[in-house]
Structures are given as C-alpha cells and as structure tokens.
Amino acid sequence: MPSLIDLHSHSTISDGLLTPGDLVAHAAAKGVRALALTDHDDTAGLAEAEVAAFKHGIQLIHGVEISVTWRNRTLHIVGLNIDSDYAPLANGLAAIRAGRHRRAEGMAASLDKFGIVGSLEGAYKFAKQGIISRTHFARFLIEKGCANDMRGVFKKYLVKGKPGYFEHRWADLEDAVNWIASSGGVAAIAHPGRYDLGRTNMLLLLEEFRNLGGAAIEVVTGSHTPAQYQEFAKLSKQFGLQASQGSDYHGPGLSYMEMGRLPGLPSGCVPVWQHWPEIVEMQFSSELH
Numbered sequence: 432m433p434s435l436i437d438l439h440s441h442s443t444i445s446d447g448l449l450t451p452g453d454l455v456a457h458a459a460a461k462g463v464r465a466l467a468l469t470d471h472d473d474t475a476g477l478a479e480a481e482v483a484a485f486k487h488g489i490q491l492i493h494g495v496e497i498s499v500t501w502r503n504r505t506l507h508i509v510g511l512n513i514d515s516d517y518a519p520l521a522n523g524l525a526a527i528r529a530g531r532h533r534r535a536e537g538m539a540a541s542l543d544k545f546g547i548v549g550s551l552e553g554a555y556k557f558a559k560q561g562i563i564s565r566t567h568f569a570r571f572l573i574e575k576g577c578a579n580d581m582r583g584v585f586k587k588y589l590v591k592g593k594p595g596y597f598e599h600r601w602a603d604l605e606d607a608v609n610w611i612a613s614s615g616g617v618a619a620i621a622h623p624g625r626y627d628l629g630r631t632n633m634l635l636l637l638e639e640f641r642n643l644g645g646a647a648i649e650v651v652t653g654s655h656t657p658a659q660y661q662e663f664a665k666l667s668k669q670f671g672l673q674a675s676q677g678s679d680y681h682g683p684g685l686s687y688m689e690m691g692r693l694p695g696l697p698s699g700c701v702p703v704w705q706h707w708p709e710i711v712e713m714q715f716s717s718e719l720h
C-alpha cells in the first residue's frame with residue numbers, strides 16, 4: 432500500500448507545472464492525505480494551496496526547498512512546518528530570489544555569446560508566477576528546438592561546463608537551517624542520494640547538518656532507488672536524524688514519480704512527522720476505517 436503522506440512537491444510558483452490549487456487537487460485525487468508544498472526558495476503558493484486543501488479535505492504542510500551552497504556544491508534543504516511569515520526566513524528567501532534573477536541574467540548572457548538570443552525573456556515567459564529557474568530556460572530551449580527533452584537540454588546546456596551554465600552562490604547551509612528551525616520548522620536534507628558527494632563528504636555533511644540544528648533527511652524520495660532507501664535509512668539512524676519522504680512531484684511528464692505512489696519508510700526509521708498531531712491523528716483514523 433502506498434503511503435498517504437507526501438512531503439515534497441512543486442507548483443507553478445517554482446518550476447512545477449500545476450498551480451498550487453491544482454497540485455493539491457491532484458494530490459487528493461491520487462489518494463494523498465497529507466501534502467507538503469515545497470517550492471524552491473518561495474512560499475507564495477501556500478495561501479492558495481491552503482484553500483484547496485480545505486476544499487479537498489487534505490492536510491497541507493507548509494514547506495519550502497531552499498537552495499544552498501556547501502563546499503562549492505549545490506544542496507537542497509527542505510523546510511517543513513515552517514512559518515513563512517517569520518521575517519528572517521522571508522528575507523532570506525527574498526535574497527535568494529534576487530540572486531536567481533542575477534543568475535538568470537548571467538545564463539542569458541552566456542547563451543547570447545553562444546548565439547542563442549532572447550533567452551532571458553523566453554525563460555521568464557514560463558516563470559510568470561514566482562521564481563526563475565534553470566527549468567524555465569530548459570522550456571525555452573526546447574521550444575526553440577535546441578534540444579528534444581528536459582534530460583537532453585540540461586545535459587547539453589544547463590550543467591557545469593555547458594554554454595548556459597552560470598556559476599552561482601546560494602545561501603549558506605547554516606543560514607538555511609537557522610531560518611527554518613527558528614521559524615518553528617524542521618530542516619531536512621532533500622534527496623541526499625542525488626549529490627554525488629562520495630562517502631566521506633556525505634558523512635561530513637550529515638554531521639555538520641545535525642550540529643547546525645538540522646533534524647531530518649529524505650530517505651524515500653522520487654529520485655532514490657530502493658537500495659538508496661535502505662542506505663539513507665541506515666544513515667538516518669546512525670546520525671540520529673529523522674526520516675522524511677516525498678515524491679518531489681513537478682507535474683505530469685516532469686516528475687520522477689506520480690503522486691500517491693510513494694512506498695512507506697523502511698522499518699526502524701523515526702518519521703519526521705512523529706509528533707505532528709494532525710498526521711498522527713490522520714494515520715490513526717485511516718487505520719480504523
């Protein structure tokens with residue numbers, strides 16, 4: 432039986448394809464009972480998602496996925512049960528969004544030099560509601576016929592060493608964890624299996640993250656293999672970190688996994704929601720009926 436809980440998803444406020452309201456409706460239709468909206472560096476979708484969650488009878492967890500630079504690598508830190516009005520968090524996210532705009536200008540300038548013009552306007556055309564991201568440049572480049580699909584366009588243009596890549600420094604890990612934790616939320620390392628850190632750096636990251644006040648890691652996510660579920664379940668126990676799970680859904684055709692298909696956590700994991708009354712209650716009532 433798939434799990435009813437999905438703690439990682441994206442709407443049109445970041446690089447997802449569904450509006451916050453449609454995303455929540457989709458989750459409900461797929462049987463999800465508790466959904467976290469975790470747009471990249473922006474919480475502007477939460478209000479609309481909350482209205483839809485009430486309408487569809489599902490529990491909305493207020494979340495965000497913060498872009499971080501750690502030892503010259505980009506990491507993503509998910510904040511769950513955050514207070515999006517908390518000023519240090521809101522101001523920190525606003526600064527990251529301003530950085531995204533500068534990075535987009537840099538990406539466009541380098542694509543210009545490569546002979547692909549108009550990408551800044553082209554990418555913003557796909558990013559009307561919130562942040563600008565590489566995904567929006569990807570959609571523009573596909574529309575122009577520069578590549579056939581998302582995977583191809585990232586490989587050819589949008590990763591390190593390619594014409595549309597522009598080096599950028601995101602938030603510090605310490606700041607991201609502090610903004611989340613002091614707003615009352617829980618910080619979780621998103622999709623740890625995707626960073627290609629090597630064993631030594633992964634252990635360093637987990638220790639540093641926990642010492643900074645980080646509380647959880649994603650054990651089950653759309654981009655982990657079943658072997659990685661086990662690997663990160665073990666690491667979560669080893670480091671005394673709680674376990675989270677989420678599809679990282681971005682919309683039809685743009686996702687690792689459809690909603691409502693997440694397997695539960697491996698046994699022995701301490702779920703990140705262990706003391707969240709709304710989820711504990713929900714699980715209890717669904718066991719009864």
Ligand code: AMP
Pocket residue numbers: 446471498563564565566581582585586681
């Ligand atoms: P950004 O935060 O602007 O650098 O954009 C990162 C987003 O691009 C990620 O959250 C993914 O949604 C998407 N992405 C990154 N790498 C790939 C890839 N290889 N193929 C498809 N989408 C990707």
Ligand code: MN
Pocket residue numbers: 441446471566681
């Ligand atoms: Mn994304």
Ligand code: MN
Pocket residue numbers: 496507621622
């Ligand atoms: Mn991510």
Ligand code: MN
Pocket residue numbers: 439440441496679
């Ligand atoms: Mn994500």
